[in-house]
Amino acid sequence: MIFFLLCIIGSVFLFVYSLGVGHFDCGILEAFDIIGKSLRGEELARQTKHIIWYGRTPSGLMAIAAGAILAAGGGVMQTLLRNPLADPYSMGISSGALFGVSIAVIMGISIYDSSQSYAVILNAFVFALVPMAIILMASRRGDMTPSKIILTGIAVMFVFSAFSTTLMLTTDSETLATVYSWRVGTLDGISWASLGIVSVVGVIGISFLLTQARKYNVMTAGDNSAKSMGVDPKRTTLVGMTVISLMTATVVCFTGTIGFVGLVGPHIARLFVGSESKFLIPAAAGFGGIFLLASSCVARVSGPLGLPVGVISAMVGCPLFIIILVKMRSNVWGSGV
Amino acid sequence: MKIDIKEMGFGYTATPVLKGINLAIGGNQLVSILGPNGVGKSTLIHCINKILSPKEGVVLLNDVDVSEITIKDLAKEIGYVPYSTTTSFPLSVVDTVLMGRHPHSKWKTTDEDLQKVYETLDLLGIEHLAMRSFNQLSAGQHQKVMLARGLVQEPKVLLLDEPTANLDIKHQMEVARIMRDLAHEKGITVIMISHDINIAATYSDNVILMYEGSIFAVGTPHEVITKENIKKVYGVESEVVDFRGKPHLVLIDEKLKNLELPKDSYVSMRAQETAAR
Numbered sequence: 001m002i003f004f005l006l007c008i009i010g011s012v013f014l015f016v017y018s019l020g021v022g023h024f025d026c027g028i029l030e031a032f033d034i035i036g037k038s039l040r041g042e043e044l045a046r047q048t049k050h051i052i053w054y055g056r057t058p059s060g061l062m063a064i065a066a067g068a069i070l071a072a073g074g075g076v077m078q079t080l081l082r083n084p085l086a087d088p089y090s091m092g093i094s095s096g097a098l099f100g101v102s103i104a105v106i107m108g109i110s111i112y113d114s115s116q117s118y119a120v121i122l123n124a125f126v127f128a129l130v131p132m133a134i135i136l137m138a139s140r141r142g143d144m145t146p147s148k149i150i151l152t153g154i155a156v157m158f159v160f161s162a163f164s165t166t167l168m169l170t171t172d173s174e175t176l177a178t179v180y181s182w183r184v185g186t187l188d189g190i191s192w193a194s195l196g197i198v199s200v201v202g203v204i205g206i207s208f209l210l211t212q213a214r215k216y217n218v219m220t221a222g223d224n225s226a227k228s229m230g231v232d233p234k235r236t237t238l239v240g241m242t243v244i245s246l247m248t249a250t251v252v253c254f255t256g257t258i259g260f261v262g263l264v265g266p267h268i269a270r271l272f273v274g275s276e277s278k279f280l281i282p283a284a285a286g287f288g289g290i291f292l293l294a295s296s297c298v299a300r301v302s303g304p305l306g307l308p309v310g311v312i313s314a315m316v317g318c319p320l321f322i323i324i325l326v327k328m329r330s331n332v333w334g335s336g337v
Numbered sequence: 338m339k340i341d342i343k344e345m346g347f348g349y350t351a352t353p354v355l356k357g358i359n360l361a362i363g364g365n366q367l368v369s370i371l372g373p374n375g376v377g378k379s380t381l382i383h384c385i386n387k388i389l390s391p392k393e394g395v396v397l398l399n400d401v402d403v404s405e406i407t408i409k410d411l412a413k414e415i416g417y418v419p420y421s422t423t424t425s426f427p428l429s430v431v432d433t434v435l436m437g438r439h440p441h442s443k444w445k446t447t448d449e450d451l452q453k454v455y456e457t458l459d460l461l462g463i464e465h466l467a468m469r470s471f472n473q474l475s476a477g478q479h480q481k482v483m484l485a486r487g488l489v490q491e492p493k494v495l496l497l498d499e500p501t502a503n504l505d506i507k508h509q510m511e512v513a514r515i516m517r518d519l520a521h522e523k524g525i526t527v528i529m530i531s532h533d534i535n536i537a538a539t540y541s542d543n544v545i546l547m548y549e550g551s552i553f554a555v556g557t558p559h560e561v562i563t564k565e566n567i568k569k570v571y572g573v574e575s576e577v578v579d580f581r582g583k584p585h586l587v588l589i590d591e592k593l594k595n596l597e598l599p600k601d602s603y604v605s606m607r608a609q610e611t612a613a614r
Contacts, residue, residue, distance in 0.1 A: 082425035211444065218436045221486075223420075224388045228417030229490065230409035230440035275426035276469075335415050 001279070003272045011064050012325075014293050018060045022300045024051045031056070040255075054191075062190040062198060063296040063309070064289035066251045066258060069202045071265030071288025073244040075280050076209050078266055079216045080237045081146040087263035088248040091149070091241065092131035092156035094198060094257040097249065099160040100127030101182050101256075102167045106175055120182075121194075121253045126247035131156040139238055145223070146237070185258035185310030188297050194254040205247040206285055212240060213277035220275065255308025260314040261288050264321045272323055291317065338399060338414065338493035339363035339528055340385060345394035347377075347384055354380050355550050358394065367520045367527045369537035371561075372547030373571055378530045379420065381547070382496040385528075386415045398494075412440035412599035416492035418483045420499045420530075427471040430482050434458060437489035457485045461515065484515070488523075495519070497529040499535055509533065511539040534586045538562050546570055558584050 019031035026034075031052050037044055038053040057166055073088040081090065100123035104110045110119035111126050135152050138144060144152075209216075215236050218226050223233040251258075268291075269283040295313040300306045339495050345358040355377045363370055368379045383389040385396055396403045403411060416437070427433075431454055438450040461481045466474065471482065480500055481594075487495055497516065501509040517540045521528040531537045536545040537544055538558040546554040546561050548570045553559045562584045567575045574589040 079426060084425075214442065214446075215446075217428065217432065218439050220428065221433075221436060222424075224383070225417065225419050226411060227388050227408055227421075228386055228415070228496075229436055229486075230407075232408060232410035270426070273407060275428055276432050310575050 004279075004282045004286045007283070008292050011286070011290045011293060014290060014297070015060050015064065018063075018297045019052065019056050020291060021297045022051070022056060022306075025263050026052060033132060054269070057096060058190045058192050058195045059187045059296065060293060062187055062195050062255065063293040065195065065198045065202050065267070066187075066255050067261050067288035067290070067292030068285035069198070069205065069247045069251050069288075070258065071269065071291075072206050072209060072281050072285040073247055074262035074285040074288075075266030075269065076216060076240055076277070077244055077262075079275070079277060079280075080219055081150060082220065082222070083146060083150060084267065085263070086150065088244055089257070089259070089262065091135060091153040091245060092160060093128045093245060093248050093252060094259075095157040095160035095164065096130045097124040097128035097252045098179075098183055098257065099164045100124045101177055102164045105179050105182075106167045106171045124129070124182075124253035125249050127160075128252050129245055131160075132245040137235065144234065144238070149237070149241070181308060182256040184308040185256040185313075186308040187299075188306075190254065198250055198254060201247055201250040205243055206281065208243055209240070209281050210278070211282060212236070216240070216277040235239035256290065256308075256310070258310045258313060260310070260317045261292050264317055265291060268321060268324060338528070340494065341397040341400070342385070343394050343397070345384060345391045345396060347380055347389060347391050347393075353392075353550060355384070355391075357551055360529065360545070360552060362477055362526060362556070364526065365520050365524045366542035367517045367529065367540060368543045368545060370530045370540040370545045370547060371532075371534060371537055372553075377550045378547055378548045379498050382417070382498060382528060382530065386417050386496055387411055388417075409440050412439075412490060412492075414493050416487035416490040416495045418480075418487040418495070418497040418500055420502060424471060429467070430463070430469050430471060430474070431455075431467045433471050433482055434485045434489055437486040440490060453489055454485075457489045458566075459481075460488070461485050470529070476503045477505070477511075480504060480508070481510055481515075484512070488519070490523060494528065496525045497527065499530050499532065501528065501531060501533055515541065517542075534562060534567075538584045538586065562586060 016028060020026055020028045026048075034044060034048055034052040035057060070088055074086070077086040077088055078084055104120045104123040110123045112119060112122050132155060134156055135144060135149055138152060166177060207308055215231050218229050218231045219233060219236060221229070226233045226236070248262075265288040266280065266284040269280060269287045273279040273283040282301055292309065292313060295316060296309045298316060299309040299312040302312060340360070340362045342358050345355060346353055347355040348590060358381065358589040368457050369417070370381065380389060384391050387406075387408060390404060398406065398411075398414060434454045435446060435450060438446070438453065442450055455464060455467070455503055458467055461484060463478065463481050463485065466478060466482070471479070474482065484500065487497070500512050500516070504512060513536050516527050516529055519525060520542070529537075529541070540560055543556065544558050544561040545552060546566055554566055562577055563577050564577050567573060567586065569578070574591055576587045576589060577584045578587060579585070
């Protein structure tokens with residue numbers, strides 16, 4: 001609980017600080033003044049309002065929301081699949097979404113209306129859910145063990161990746177750059193509307209996962225033991241994974257594939273609060289939020305035009321994780337891990 | 338609580354693992370299931386607590402078909418202690434045992450749940466381990482924690498899959514004694530799979546001997562553990578002697594030869610060896 005509260009307090013302070021971070025020179029007090037005037041509907045210089053009110057504010061809040069969703073989802077995925085290498089993308093969500101984006105951007109084909117700006121978002125969302133649909137269909141025809149689920153996800157990932165790569169090889173460099181920037185994950189161009197959608201989905205999704213925390217604890221004992229304690233492992237796994245898929249697809253369709261935080265975020269949280277799901281889910285969410293926000297601050301000032309947040313989160317996060325792993329107790333993983 | 342198994346059969350593939358199982362078990366007793374590897378002992382108890390569904394026949398719990406009981410309701414009646422105690426993301430001992438309260442709980446852990454957990458830990462003499470991480474424990478402590486998790490379910494029947502495997506002799510005896518005492522004093526039916534025939538003979542009230550997917554013999558340890566049965570089921574020669582009113586198996590390996598110590602072979606403690614030289 002203390003870890004979670006520290007993450008929340010840290011996120012608030014970092015968010016305030018982040019409003020002043022970027023190539024456009026703007027102090028924190030000035031940023032607050034701009035936000036205040038925007039909320040009151042007062043006139044502002046177009047560039048100032050655009051950067052602070054339509055840029056850094058929703059981008060910072062999206063970093064918190066997306067980081068929280070990915071890390072909480074990753075923690076539950078690792079628990080359900082009993083695999084420390086699992087993350088929200090383990091089911092092939094990212095490759096499905098990339099394929100959806102590729103056919104929308106490169107071929108101009110979309111689920112709804114390809115002339116609209118949200119065609120790419122809709123395509124990414126729908127195709128991100130295809131791997132989970134395949135897993136659900138396969139589960140009706142037989143037992144889907146955690147290993148089978150992961151292997152199915154990997155197989156689906158390779159199929160979608162192959163199609164996406166084929167499309168990317170046939171396009172021009174400008175279109176390729178658009179698809180590629182989406183692939184590495186970015187918080188640029190986040191709108192208030194998309195932030196609202198992600199926040200609502202995140203609150204509902206994480207709340208649901210918290211209500212299932214006791215079942216997830218029982219799942220760590222293995223399928224047979226879980227059954228003997230009154231938990232249906234197949235149902236619990238598939239319901240949990242469907243919720244995580246919906247949460248992750250919602251994030252991915254707006255931000256692209258932001259890696260690392262969903263995989264390593266839960267492990268860092270686990271080092272501080274242990275593996276009890278009731279504590280792990282909020283702790284991972286708290287850490288994921290603050291970590292992605294910090295990464296986005298660094299990403300904004302990196303290079304002449306900034307870098308995608310996915311690149312920074314991996315660059316900063318991996319060494320941090322290795323240091324924590326070496327320095328801290330490691331008994332939060334099973335003997336085989 | 339009584340368990341009736343009628344004409345039960347099961348197979349993971351077309352080849353049956355269990356066939357024509359007919360058993361009736363009841364009363365406050367410790368029952369051991371014996372038999373060679375792969376004979377279907379674990380499969381049998383997995384069919385009893387609905388981890389597996391029989392392909393033929395029925396398993397009745399107090400005359401109700403277990404296939405018609407929800408797994409949550411069944412978990413209130415039947416507890417299970419698995420063979421393997423490995424866990425992917427270990428919790429503290431108290432949280433591990435608390436899992437066993439799931440069939441009786443709704444959304445959150447109640448004070449009553451915690452009280453029962455600590456009472457069970459106290460009963461097994463491991464209350465001092467409550468806040469330790471599960472994977473910091475020894476094999477014997479693991480087994481007791483698993484046992485506590487099964488007991489805190491407050492089951493009428495407790496199924497144990499080789500609870501004494503991987504334990505030293507002291508812990509084997511301790512765990513088997515606890516099983517027997519629990520059966521007699523707490524009024525539950527304890528069914529335990531074992532590969533240690535002498536442990537089963539010493540502590541069990543009744544024994545089930547399995548052979549080639551079927552029940553070969555049932556009865557008291559004296560009735561079941563005979564040299565003829567051991568020869569037939571395990572294919573080994575033995576002598577069964579009576580020790581303190583219980584049968585005791587002594588294995589005979591007729592193929593064992595060269596009982597003399599090979600020349601120039603030795604094992605000694607380094608200090609003694611140095612002193613001797």
